Amino acid sequence: MAPRVLVSDKLSETAVQIFRDRGIDVDFMPEVGKDKEKLLEIIGNYDGLAIRSATKVTEKLIEAADRLKVVGRAGIGVDNVDIPAASRRGIIVMNTPFGNSITTAEHAIAMIFAVARQLPEAHASTSAGKWEKSKFMGVEITGKTLGLIGCGNIGSIVAQRAIGLKMNVIAYDPFLSPERATELGVEKVELDDLFARADFISLHTPLTDKTRNIIDAAAIAKMKDGVRIINCARGGLIREADLVEALKSGKVAGAGIDVFETEPATKNDLFHLPNVVCTPHLGASTMEAQENVAIHIAEQMSDYLLKGAVANAINMPSITAEEAPRLKPFVKLAEVLGAFVGQVTESAIKEVEILYDGITADMNTKALTSAALAGLIRPQVSDVNMVSAPVMVKERGIIVSEVKRDKSGVFDGYIKLTVKTANNTRSVAGTVFSDGKPRFIQIKGINLDAEIGRHMVYTTNNDAPGIIGLLGTTFGKHGVNIANFQLGRNRPGGDAIALLYVDEPVSETVLDEVRAFPEILSAKPLVFDV
Numbered sequence: 001m002a003p004r005v006l007v008s009d010k011l012s013e014t015a016v017q018i019f020r021d022r023g024i025d026v027d028f029m030p031e032v033g034k035d036k037e038k039l040l041e042i043i044g045n046y047d048g049l050a051i052r053s054a055t056k057v058t059e060k061l062i063e064a065a066d067r068l069k070v071v072g073r074a075g076i077g078v079d080n081v082d083i084p085a086a087s088r089r090g091i092i093v094m095n096t097p098f099g100n101s102i103t104t105a106e107h108a109i110a111m112i113f114a115v116a117r118q119l120p121e122a123h124a125s126t127s128a129g130k131w132e133k134s135k136f137m138g139v140e141i142t143g144k145t146l147g148l149i150g151c152g153n154i155g156s157i158v159a160q161r162a163i164g165l166k167m168n169v170i171a172y173d174p175f176l177s178p179e180r181a182t183e184l185g186v187e188k189v190e191l192d193d194l195f196a197r198a199d200f201i202s203l204h205t206p207l208t209d210k211t212r213n214i215i216d217a218a219a220i221a222k223m224k225d226g227v228r229i230i231n232c233a234r235g236g237l238i239r240e241a242d243l244v245e246a247l248k249s250g251k252v253a254g255a256g257i258d259v260f261e262t263e264p265a266t267k268n269d270l271f272h273l274p275n276v277v278c279t280p281h282l283g284a285s286t287m288e289a290q291e292n293v294a295i296h297i298a299e300q301m302s303d304y305l306l307k308g309a310v311a312n313a314i315n316m317p318s319i320t321a322e323e324a325p326r327l328k329p330f331v332k333l334a335e336v337l338g339a340f341v342g343q344v345t346e347s348a349i350k351e352v353e354i355l356y357d358g359i360t361a362d363m364n365t366k367a368l369t370s371a372a373l374a375g376l377i378r379p380q381v382s383d384v385n386m387v388s389a390p391v392m393v394k395e396r397g398i399i400v401s402e403v404k405r406d407k408s409g410v411f412d413g414y415i416k417l418t419v420k421t422a423n424n425t426r427s428v429a430g431t432v433f434s435d436g437k438p439r440f441i442q443i444k445g446i447n448l449d450a451e452i453g454r455h456m457v458y459t460t461n462n463d464a465p466g467i468i469g470l471l472g473t474t475f476g477k478h479g480v481n482i483a484n485f486q487l488g489r490n491r492p493g494g495d496a497i498a499l500l501y502v503d504e505p506v507s508e509t510v511l512d513e514v515r516a517f518p519e520i521l522s523a524k525p526l527v528f529d530v
């Protein structure tokens with residue numbers, strides 16, 4: 001069945017065409033995002049949800065989204081999506097980090113000009129026939145200092161444009177490297193320094209616990225008199241009530257505000273103040289940007305739904321469409337190794353180490369680790385996948401580490417999973433053969449070469465004559481057909497294991513019969529999704 005996607009916000013219809021061309025069923029309902037009840041009613045029918053900022057993807061919506069695999073944000077900010085809730089349900093959340101950044105940077109530059117020369121008010125006055133030439137005395141931006149709070153994609157573009165306009169640009173961004181600052185021609189400063197020196201301040205950070213109200217009365221008090229403030233990033237970065245006071249007192253000479261604490265902003269104390277220019281969250285609203293983000297999100301979502309490729313996901317490592325086919329058998333291997341340990345481990349897992357040897361060390365190990373963790377905890381939490389597994393493992397306080405090393409044995413590469421509980425350490429290693437199928441190559445340090453089937457039985461036993469006969473006869477007596485039988489031991493007469501690939505699940509009655517033999521220490525049925 002073709003995957004089904006709902007477009008619930010105003011996206012360019014190019015996105016719809018791309019979904020259709022790729023063979024995806026798509027419903028274009030650009031108003032439904034604002035109708036919470038209706039959305040809740042229909043969301044269960046879709047594998048993908050394409051949105052902008054109007055649709056609120058809440059925990060409640062996610063709970064109702066039984067089929068949903070991917071939320072695609074045609075734009076940058078994902079603060080309208082409950083990402084922890086989506087991750088717990090294994091739903092990928094992806095955005096388009098670059099499609100609208102130039103457009104938004106241009107909007108910020110437009111705001112700088114608008115507040116420097118009071119363009120909207122001058123326009124309104126002139127259109128009203130007043131010709132108030134002396135009322136609208138502006139300031140030049142040449143030679144002025146622009147303080148950027150946040151210098152990522154959009155902040156950097158604003159910096160480049162502002163430098164072209166002969167402004168001096170300083171930036172506060174804890175994650176901006178000195179090298180990148182030099183490359184951009186930007187001076188990296190501390191926040192208080194920025195407040196003290198900037199003639200214009202423009203915000204370009206996401207809204208987080210750290211950035212919320214980054215501009216409030218205390219921050220404004222540290223700024224130059226007559227500073228002008230631009231926000232084309234997110235409402236909530238500025239405490240609006242404090243900005244209103246500062247504009248009224250004249251401490252702040254002007255503000256260009258595209259985003260608001262509450263949106264849609266139909267009433268706001270900032271409206272109608274002198275030299276405040278407001279736009280209704282238009283930062284990304286150009287023909288070019290909307291085409292870009294629509295194309296990007298439709299392609300990314302289609303690639304994921306049809307090929308398993310992951311790009312620009314917030315809650316999952318990327319997997320390119322090119323690497324997806326090569327990675328796929330190793331993803332399966334990692335999952336199977338996790339599933340083996342997950343099924344034989346009965347006490348709480350404390351630590352997981354994943355060793356990537358040879359060619360596997362050069363693969364997308366983040367994705368492989370996510371797959372191994374999904375396999376590992378699936379016996380306890382059935383509804384888990386590569387997106388939700390890392391979150392769930394973290395919630396359970398399990399420490400995960402990856403080790404990579406060059407080819408060390410006969411295989412071009414293999415993966416070894418070692419899991420520690422309070423009183424046990426268990427390991428299993430596997431590789432992918434040229435037939436693309438995963439194999440176990442070592443269990444408990446014992447080498448073997450075991451094909452992996454859907455139903456298997458794993459026994460531990462004392463190495464003694466007659467084990468093959470004993471297991472074969474017991475299973476045969478009960479009509480259990482053995483497709484493949486692998487034995488291994490650490491030394492003659494020492495610890496031994498057997499892995500049997502059987503055609504059907506083996507009942508507990510049969511397994512109890514096996515367990516009753518004194519040579520058999522344990523017998524465990526295993527199921528693998530292969």
Ligand SMILES: NC(=O)c1ccc[n+]([C@@H]2O[C@H](COP(=O)([O-])OP(=O)(O)OC[C@H]3O[C@@H](n4cnc5c(N)ncnc54)[C@H](O)[C@@H]3O)[C@@H](O)[C@H]2O)c1
Pocket residue numbers: 076077078097100101104149150151152153154155172173174175176204205206207208210211232233234258259281282283284285
């Ligand atoms: N108005 C609009 O329509 C519109 C359009 C696009 C994007 N946006 C918003 O613009 C913002 C920036 O987008 P971007 O693409 O540049 O994002 P980005 O992730 O590329 O850049 C954000 C920068 O903020 C920095 N940062 C994070 N925490 C910080 C802190 N505490 N103090 C200072 N800097 C901090 C990061 O290091 C990063 O460099 C986002 O909030 C996005 O949602 C708005």
Ligand SMILES: O=C(O)[C@H](O)COP(=O)(O)O
Pocket residue numbers: 052053054074075076077078100281282283284285
């Ligand atoms: O984060 C973004 O990309 C912008 O806020 C754009 O939002 P919009 O898609 O609702 O215009």
